[in-house]
Amino acid sequence: MLSGSADAGAPPASHRHPRVTSFRTRRTTLSGAQQATWERLWPELGMHARDGDGPAPLLDTDSWFGRSAPIVLEIGCGAGTSTLAMAQAEPDIDVVAVEVYRRGLAQLLSGIDREHVTNIRLIRGDGVDVLEHMFASDSLTGVRVFFPDPWPKARHHKRRLLQPATVALIADRLRPGGVLHAATDHAGYAEHIAAVGDAESRLRRVSIGDELPISTDRPTTKYERKALAGPDVTELLWEKAP
Ligand SMILES: C[S@@+](CC[C@H](N)C(=O)[O-])C[C@H]1O[C@@H](n2cnc3c(N)ncnc32)[C@H](O)[C@@H]1O
Numbered sequence: 632m633l634s635g636s637a638d639a640g641a642p643p644a645s646h647r648h649p650r651v652t653s654f655r656t657r658r659t660t661l662s663g664a665q666q667a668t669w670e671r672l673w674p675e676l677g678m679h680a681r682d683g684d685g686p687a688p689l690l691d692t693d694s695w696f697g698r699s700a701p702i703v704l705e706i707g708c709g710a711g712t713s714t715l716a717m718a719q720a721e722p723d724i725d726v727v728a729v730e731v732y733r734r735g736l737a738q739l740l741s742g743i744d745r746e747h748v749t750n751i752r753l754i755r756g757d758g759v760d761v762l763e764h765m766f767a768s769d770s771l772t773g774v775r776v777f778f779p780d781p782w783p784k785a786r787h788h789k790r791r792l793l794q795p796a797t798v799a800l801i802a803d804r805l806r807p808g809g810v811l812h813a814a815t816d817h818a819g820y821a822e823h824i825a826a827v828g829d830a831e832s833r834l835r836r837v838s839i840g841d842e843l844p845i846s847t848d849r850p851t852t853k854y855e856r857k858a859l860a861g862p863d864v865t866e867l868l869w870e871k872a873p
Contacts, residue, residue, distance in 0.1 A: 652757060653780060653792035654707075659734040665741060672740050673753075680729070680756025686764040687754075692725060695752055700725045701772035703845055704804075706758030706779075706792065709852065711739025711751075713777055716850040718751045724772070724845060726751045729758045758792065762800045769806045773845040778852065781817035793824045795831070802833040805871040810843050813867045821865035834869035843870065 661669060680687055693699045701724050708714045708728040718726045728751060730736050736753050743751055754761055782790045793813060801811055811834065815821050828834055839847045847868065 650757075650759075651789050653759075653782070653790050654731045654757070655780075657732060659732065661734060661737050665734070665737040668741050668744055669737050672744060676740065676743065676751070677736065677753040677755065680754050680760040680765065686760050688764065689767060690727075690765040692727070692752075696725045696750065698725075700750070701844065702727060702766075702770065703773035703775060704758075704761065704766065704771050705729065705775040705777070706761070707776060708735065708739060709778070710735045711742060712852045713775070713849050714739055714751060715742040715746065715748060717775075717846060717848070718748055719746065720848065721846055722750060724750065727754060727761075728752070729754045729756065729761050731756060759797055759800070762797070762804055766804045768803050771804045771809055772806060773810045773812065774801045774805060776811075776813045777849065778815060779813070779820070781815065781820040783817065783819065788823075791820065791823065793820075793827055795827050798827050798831050798834070802831050802871060805833075807871050807873040808844060809871045810837070810845055810847075811867075811869045811871075812845070812847055814849065814864055815867075816864050818863075818865070821867065824867050825865075828867060828869050831869075833871055835872050837868045837870045839866055839868065841868075843868075 678687060692702050703724055703726045705714050705726060705728045708730045709732070711728060714726060714728045728739060733755065736755055739753060776793060779792045782788060805811065811828065813824050815824065829836060837843065847866070
């Protein structure tokens with residue numbers, strides 16, 4: 632379990648400063664149908680990134696998916712529009728979708744149920760926890776971050792998900808040749824992500840259309856539909872150097 636060594640000697644969780652997070656906490660309620668689907672499917676398809684005892688241990692994806700396949704981690708999947716479509720388009724790849732927002736995960740679970748999709752699993756919690764504790768070095772074929780919250784005000788920039796430390800963690804967890812794919816409609820955040828990704832020595836920039844181990848073909852999500860009426864969407868891709 633990765634968390635064992637990382638936490639050795641650290642003070643108890645209750646004594647530590649809370650980490651600056653890239654998400655807001657929102658209270659959500661599920662519809663009756665969503666709640667019923669959640670209760671039926673979550674025990675098999677979902678898990679939490681942490682509980683009262685701390686972060687979840689290293690994930691055994693072979694046993695969770697019931698097969699051995701390349702793994703893509705999507706952080707901040709929202710309602711899972713891209714997750715569902717991309718997993719259906721790539722049935723030989725297993726997708727782990729992380730989101731803090733329960734209603735988003737419930738919408739994705741309903742889609743999985745409706746479309747009989749078998750290659751998606753869900754984690755509720757902070758994607759940074761998931762990267763830190765649940766995946767080993769060189770284990771991921773792809774990491775997707777689509778329309779991360781831009782935190783546009785300068786005093787909030789520290790809350791942006793794609794910071795040097797998170798990108799370094801992603802670079803470590805990607806296997807050689809694995810791909811980080813980010814998309815944003817916020818010009819300032821696009822510049823920031825580009826600079827942070829280019830500064831990470833284990834990553835080298837690639838483009839849509841290059842031969843890559845995962846598809847870069849995203850469907851249009853509701854965030855992108857709003858963006859299309861306004862600023863351009865920037866796609867940013869890197870592969871981990873062999
Ligand atoms: C602007 S939405 C985009 C959702 C989706 N990717 C799409 O394109 O429709 C950003 C999402 O990321 C989630 N999020 C932000 N930080 C996160 C984190 N550290 N771990 C997991 N989810 C996170 C938020 O809850 C929110 O639902």
